[in-house]
Amino acid sequence: MSTTRSVIHSIDAVPASDGAGVQLKRIMSQPPHRLMDPFLMLDELKADHKDALGGGFPPHPHRGIETISCMLVGGFRHEDHMGNCREVGNGGMQWMKSGRGVIHSEMPVPEQDRLHGFQVWLNMPRRAKMDDPQYLDIDRDAIPEWPLPEGKCRVLLGSLQKNDIQVQAPVVRQETQALILDVQMKARDRVVLPVTPRKAMIYVYQGVVNVAGSDSVISVGQSTLAVLSESGDLELTASEQSGFMVLAGEPLNEPVVQSGPFVMNTREEIEQAFQDYRTGRLTG
Incomplete structure (x- = not known):
């Protein structure tokens, strides 16, 4: 009998x-x-x-991370030092590997003054932090779905596999086996997702989702992140019309030193990143 993941910790979103x-x-x-x-x-x-969008995200640097931006309503226009100038709209996503250095901007493109989306920062392993940067955007129609009897599950990053069924996103990260899903369910829908990476979380952006763990059922409400136990399938039911993100991956178990847009393994590497940015060598 397969096990199911339980909620071990929860975090409420805060305005910022x-x-x-x-x-x-x-x-x-x-x-x-x-x-x-x-x-x-x-x-x-x-x-x-529009006032909530301020002036967007003007040009700024990154080193040592990957960013994944997923849009539900509206979009973003991306420009970077590599010459990319691209726009993603409703249902699309952007992936960027900063590696040794990227300078980019992300400007909101609202739909009738509305914007709804997510940005994820994914850590890079020490051996890859100084790799060449890369960028990719993916339209809504190119994002595959995991088959569900009820609800909808879009595979934004990574892959899901069970028995002879495999669904793979356009971007797969072998270093972390990272997985990001966007799941939408109607009231009383039930889904079981074969999430294999050890670390897994769900963030509920609409409604209430019930996590059926091995010993209990925990309700996770809107604007709450639930960190899950490290093995088993993910069994969920919706109390009402609901939407949530699933994030899963294999831990790197490496030191993390973060300062603003830079994430490295030591303080010295962070200081070097700032110096490289000041002297124009970040992207050189």
């Missing part, structure tokens, strides 16, 4: 502001990194009027 005054909900950020490893940050951007 980033970039040039963009209002958002910050779900995970700096410590406890070990609890989230290999994920570093999860932000929910949800705006119903």
Whole structure:
């Protein structure tokens, strides 16, 4: 008999502001990194009027991370030092590997003054932090779905496999076996997802989702992140119309030193990143 994952910890999202005054909900950020490893940050951007979007995210640097931006309503326009100038819309996503250095901007493209999406920071292993940067955007129609008898499950990053069924996203990260899903369910729908990486979390952005663990059922409400036990399938039911993100991955178990947009393994590497940025060598 297969086991199911239980809720071991929960975190409520808190209001925050980033970039040039963009209002958002910050779900995970700096410590406890070990609890989230290999994920570093999860932000929910949800705006119903232009003022909440401020001046977007003007040009800024990164080193040592990957960013994944997933849009539900509206989109973002991305520009970077590599010459990419691309826009993703409703239901699309962007993936960027900063590696040794990226300077980019992300400007909101609202739909009728509305914007709703998420940005995830995924840590990179020490051996890859100085790799060449990369960028990819994926339209909604190119994002595959895991077959469900009820509800909808989009595979944004990584892959899901059980028996002879495998669904693979356009971006797969072998280093962390990272998985990101966007799941939407109607009231009383039930889903069982074969989530194999050790670390797994769900963030509920709409409704209430019940996690059926081995010993109990825990309800996870809107704007809450639930950290799950490290083995078994993910069995969920919806109390009402619900939507949530699943994030899973294999821990890197490496030191994490973060300062602003840079995430490295030592303080000296962080100081070098700032010096490289000041002297124009970050992207050289």
